[in-house]
Amino acid sequence: xxxxxxxxxxxxxxxxxxxxxYLLARAVLALDPDGRGLSDTVTxxxxxxxxxxxxxxxxxxFRGYDTLLEIAVxxxxxxxxxxxxxxxxxxxxxxxxxxxxNPVLLVGLxxxxxxxxxxxxxxxxxxxxxxxxAFQGGALLGAIGVMLASTGVLxxxxxxxxxxxxATTIGFAVFLLVALLTSLWSGTLLTYPKAWAGLIILAIETxxxxxxxxxxxxxxxxxxxxxxxxxxxxx
Amino acid sequence: MTVTIYSLAAIALxxxxxxxxxxxxxxxxxxxxxxxxxxxxxxxMVALAYRGGDPDPVPHALVLTGIVISVxxxxxxxxxxxxxxxxxxxxxxxxxxxxx
Amino acid sequence: MNGWAxxxxxxxxxxxxxxxxxxxxxxxRGRRLVVGLTVAATLTAFVLTLARVLSIxxxxxxxxxxxxxxxxxxxxxxxxxxxxxxxxxxxxxxSIYSLAYFGEDPGDRRRALFFWPLWLFLWSALHGLFLSRDxxxxxxxxxxxxxxxxxxxxxxxxxDALTGSLRYLLLAxxxxxxxxxxxxxxxxxxxxLDLAQVASRMTPGPVALxxxxxxxxxxxxxxxxxxxxxxxxxxxxxxxxxxSAVLSALVVKGGFYILARTMTGLWPAxxxxxxxxxxxxxxxxxxxxxxxxxxxxxxxxxxxxYSTVAQLGYLFIAFPFWMDGVGEQAASRAWAGAAYQxxxxxxxxxxxxxxxxxxxxxxxxxxxxxxRGLGAHLPVTATAMALAGISLMGIPPGAxxxxxxxxxxxxxxxxxxxxxxxxxxxxxxxxxxxxxxxRRLLVADDVALDHAPPRTMEIAALVLGIxxxxxxxxxxxxxxxxxxxAPEGMNAYLxxxx
Numbered sequence: 157x158x159x160x161x162x163x164x165x166x167x168x169x170x171x172x173x174x175x176x177x178y179l180l181a182r183a184v185l186a187l188d189p190d191g192r193g194l195s196d197t198v199t200x201x202x203x204x205x206x207x208x209x210x211x212x213x214x215x216x217x218f219r220g221y222d223t224l225l226e227i228a229v230x231x232x233x234x235x236x237x238x239x240x241x242x243x244x245x246x247x248x249x250x251x252x253x254x255x256x257x258n259p260v261l262l263v264g265l266x267x268x269x270x271x272x273x274x275x276x277x278x279x280x281x282x283x284x285x286x287x288x289x290a291f292q293g294g295a296l297l298g299a300i301g302v303m304l305a306s307t308g309v310l311x312x313x314x315x316x317x318x319x320x321x322x323a324t325t326i327g328f329a330v331f332l333l334v335a336l337l338t339s340l341w342s343g344t345l346l347t348y349p350k351a352w353a354g355l356i357i358l359a360i361e362t363x364x365x366x367x368x369x370x371x372x373x374x375x376x377x378x379x380x381x382x383x384x385x386x387x388x389x390x391x
Numbered sequence: 392m393t394v395t396i397y398s399l400a401a402i403a404l405x406x407x408x409x410x411x412x413x414x415x416x417x418x419x420x421x422x423x424x425x426x427x428x429x430x431x432x433x434x435x436m437v438a439l440a441y442r443g444g445d446p447d448p449v450p451h452a453l454v455l456t457g458i459v460i461s462v463x464x465x466x467x468x469x470x471x472x473x474x475x476x477x478x479x480x481x482x483x484x485x486x487x488x489x490x491x
Numbered sequence: 492m493n494g495w496a497x498x499x500x501x502x503x504x505x506x507x508x509x510x511x512x513x514x515x516x517x518x519x520r521g522r523r524l525v526v527g528l529t530v531a532a533t534l535t536a537f538v539l540t541l542a543r544v545l546s547i548x549x550x551x552x553x554x555x556x557x558x559x560x561x562x563x564x565x566x567x568x569x570x571x572x573x574x575x576x577x578x579x580x581x582x583x584x585x586s587i588y589s590l591a592y593f594g595e596d597p598g599d600r601r602r603a604l605f606f607w608p609l610w611l612f613l614w615s616a617l618h619g620l621f622l623s624r625d626x627x628x629x630x631x632x633x634x635x636x637x638x639x640x641x642x643x644x645x646x647x648x649x650x651d652a653l654t655g656s657l658r659y660l661l662l663a664x665x666x667x668x669x670x671x672x673x674x675x676x677x678x679x680x681x682x683x684l685d686l687a688q689v690a691s692r693m694t695p696g697p698v699a700l701x702x703x704x705x706x707x708x709x710x711x712x713x714x715x716x717x718x719x720x721x722x723x724x725x726x727x728x729x730x731x732x733x734x735s736a737v738l739s740a741l742v743v744k745g746g747f748y749i750l751a752r753t754m755t756g757l758w759p760a761x762x763x764x765x766x767x768x769x770x771x772x773x774x775x776x777x778x779x780x781x782x783x784x785x786x787x788x789x790x791x792x793x794x795x796x797y798s799t800v801a802q803l804g805y806l807f808i809a810f811p812f813w814m815d816g817v818g819e820q821a822a823s824r825a826w827a828g829a830a831y832q833x834x835x836x837x838x839x840x841x842x843x844x845x846x847x848x849x850x851x852x853x854x855x856x857x858x859x860x861x862x863r864g865l866g867a868h869l870p871v872t873a874t875a876m877a878l879a880g881i882s883l884m885g886i887p888p889g890a891x892x893x894x895x896x897x898x899x900x901x902x903x904x905x906x907x908x909x910x911x912x913x914x915x916x917x918x919x920x921x922x923x924x925x926x927x928x929x930r931r932l933l934v935a936d937d938v939a940l941d942h943a944p945p946r947t948m949e950i951a952a953l954v955l956g957i958x959x960x961x962x963x964x965x966x967x968x969x970x971x972x973x974x975x976x977a978p979e980g981m982n983a984y985l986x987x988x989x
Contacts, residue, residue: 169413176704177406183676183701184398184439193440193447193682197561210448211455218561219452221554225619225631226456228508229638232612233463235515236642239605240474291455321516329512332505339501347556368459375466381473390518391604405672412665418657425664432672439679450678453627457671460634467638468660471645475653484658 206353208285215289216357220346224335227328227364230371234324237378238316238391261307269303272296280365284354290327290361294368301373305380314377321391324374327367331360397438405431416483418472422465429461498552499543500567502536503575503618507582511611519604526590529611530583537579544572549976551624559625559685566624566686568976570830573969574621574748577834580958581740581841582614588845588951589733592852602646602731609646613639613737620745624686626674629749630667633713637663640742644730655725662712662722670709673702686757695762703763706753707770713746716770716807717777720800724784727799728792732848735792739799739844740837747806747833754813755826755978761815768814774807775913782920786927791850791857794924795843801917802836802883805829805895808910812901821901823984827973828897834969835882835890838962842879842955846872849952852944859927864936871949873932878956880925882963885918890963897984 198210198218205213215223276296283289304310314320334356335345348356408428415421433454440450476482510529514522543550549568558564589610593603616635623629641663644656678684680702681692693699715723723743727735754763781801788794809832811817812825847857849872854861866873882889895914902910962969974982 169410173406173410176409177402179697179701179704180402180405180672180676181399182697184402184435184679185395186697187439187442187676187679189394190443191439191679191682192443193678194449194560195443195445195447198448201557201561211451214448214452215455217555218557219449219555219563219627221563222453222456222628222631225616225628225635226459228612228616229460229631229635230463231515232609232635232639232642233467235605235608236467236638236645237470239602239609239642239646240470240648291459318516325512325515329516332508332512336501336505336509339498339505342556343498344552344556345498345501345505345554347554372462375463379466379469379473389520389600389604391515391608405668409665409668412661421661425661425668428665428668432668432675435672436675439675442679450675456627456631460631464634464638464660464664467642468657468664471641471653471657471660474645474648475650475657478648478650478653484654484661 204350204353206348206350206355206357207283209283209287209289211287212283212289212357212361216360217346217348217353220331221335224328224331224346227331227367230368231325231328234371234374235391237375241378265303265307265309269300272300272303276300276365276369280361281358283361284358290364290368293361293365295372297365297369298372298376301369302376305373305377310377316391318390320370323370324367327360327364330363334360394438394442397441398435401431401435401438403431404428404434407431416485418475418482418484419469421484422468422472426461426465429457433457499536499539500552500565500575500622502532503540503579504615504622506532506536507611507615507618511608511615514611515608519600522603522607523590526586526607530586533579533614534583537575540567540575541572543567544569544975545972552622559688560683563623563625563628564685565622566976567622569973570748570751570977571621572975573830573834573973574744575618577744577837578614578617578621578741581737581837581955582617584951584955585733585736585841585845586610588736588848588948591945591947591951592731592733592848594945598648606643606646606731606734609639609642610734610737613643613742617741617745621748624752626677626684626686626689628684630671630674633670633745633749634667636742636745637667637713640734640738643734644726644738646734647729647731649729651725652729655722655727655729659722659726662719666709666712668709669705669712673705673709676705677702686752690757693757693759695759699759699762703758703766707750707763707766710746710750710753711770711773713743714750714806715743715746715800715803717773717780717800717804720777720781720803723800724793724796727796728790732792732844732851735796735847736841736844739796740841743799743803744833744837747803747829751806751826751829754810755981764814767810770807771809771811771910774804774810775909777801777804777807778913778917779804779920782917782924785924786920788924789858791847791859791862791928792844794859794928795840795847798843798883798921798924799836799840801921802832802840805832805836805898805914805917808898808913809901812905818904819980819983820986821904823977823981824897824901824904826978826981827970827984828894828901830973831897831966831969832891832894835894835959835962838955838959839879839882839889839891842875842952842959843883845948845952845955846876846879849944849948852942852948853940855941859931862928862931863934864932864938865940866932867935868938868940869944869949871953872944875949875952875956876928876932878953878960880929882959884921884925888960888963890959890961890966892963893966 276293279288280293411424440447552565620632785797809825809829882891
């Protein structure tokens, strides 16, 4: 492309984006400054949701179906990343000095990992009545995976055993199972029996936190070019 | 007032992100730009939820969903770009098969 | 609930997802059984959904039992069932084809491990998209189907596939963000995400304008309308053939579907008129530009992919007829024509890509000249291509004839001459690019096949070819299904038909 044409294109793109910003700003400024959205609707439906925190109620009950599909997105990303690994496992990579031979690091990990795991569990539990829940807990679990990988405690390539695949999918699987069972019960997906709603949500959140943690760690490892080793006949 | 400042900043982030996505040739920079644009969209959602006093939980839940989607898509895109780099030696979209 | 305790449409989303989970965990041994069960269960769920709609009319489902605006809702009407039918039929045939397509060499076996869960997730997401009436839920289904589609394109691992899929991924993500921002603006103005509720609370103004532009632009990229089509040919042509079939037949229709839903049921009267007109012009340009480029391609799958760009254009030629002040009959004929075109193109294009997969398998390469003389060796596949071609060219009794005829009569009623000229030129150009394939298939060269393609693949392609003619012969049932719960002012198209 010659320079003049490129300059014109550049100008055009900037003009379009500026127009977009202007339109958006005008729309945002035209909104009712006291618009409350669905706050009041959510508040009045809270007693039936089985939990006390509105965010958790929206995520796992009122709009739980969105969350179900979103976990599918995470699972699809893990599968997609696995599918991109080159057919031959890269064995030639130079192994760095494993950090876990460093005693200070080892002791530090020994203290931090259990504490982070405990905090993750607490986040999942507390989600019912305070900010917290499966995503926050899962993110912490994922952080454990990142720590173990970057300190060399986890080997540079890990095996995609059936256990690893189960841990990755269990969140979606449990959620889907609940969705289908409740649809047998009531005719629509995810209509929880009211008395059980709190317990069902906690069960889903626990499974979700595990899968989210494992998935995030796996995505990190794939992006950091650490291989997983696969069996011939299983994903 | 606070809401307006945050909203306008969010719109600026969004537009800047889109500009970077178009302008930056390097794939990683494109991805960073895309994430800046997502951050703008999410910030706008949170800012607008704050109108009328106590925040509306629904946009917060939507943002959480959006973040998980954005993380998944970004991780996949990074790995895809890395794999493409291994196959073609190229980190830019418009000079494909540079060394293959 | 009118004697129906279970919601059969739940299975359309649920069964493929269950299959995907099982195949994401399990080893390859039980795969045929799992795929077979998933396909059978999904077909059953569709038949029951169809029966339900035919007996009680359009109906709605509140997921979680909350109801809009708090919860997410589904709306099952004629349009939704028609698109679900397309997706279920094409998906079932593609699944059976793929069992044979991914053969026994180690690369194929590895790809198959990931193809199955990713494809079944894509199938489930598409059904979720066609069922939904919630603006944010559409964002999630778009992302799920888009991400799975990108992963499926990249499956071959070839450099062109990686480039095509990466470009598609970046554009699709940017497009989703535009769509999302439009939805955010709408939610902030109306306090709901339900399509019908947003529509009833919308007023013309800066909010509506920004939302129309953002949502439409985002979806236009997803639906690959000219000039946002440039990602499509490389992505669709470099994917494995069953994936190409699914992408061209179904995935791009997702964007079109949401766009058609919003354009006929979301915006206040006349506030989207300018956008509708632009979409119409772009549709016309897509028909001409896509066809011309299809004529210039040297690789079989690129010809078919550019044909998709052209055929998608027809869908958008219908849009200007939904402007304020267009007669009700013309508007509804254009609406029914567009929906019908989505189905007829889906069947014909899936048949073409599946047949192309057979031909490429037979010769091991995909330039047009490799096709010379293959017709004599693979008559079943050649027949499948011919039947699909009849539909794409718009010759009766192919399913592609009626939608173009309906669009033409709408244009005649409104005294518009340009759409008619584009429709006729598009038909001629389709003959032009399709005969570049047929001419080579039917020459009497004596060539030897490199590999004999599996019989299942040939028959799967033929089934879709036959279906694309049957869909043309059964136009009246399809049109009357479409009128069940049609948007306001969109079911006058059957008036005057005996």
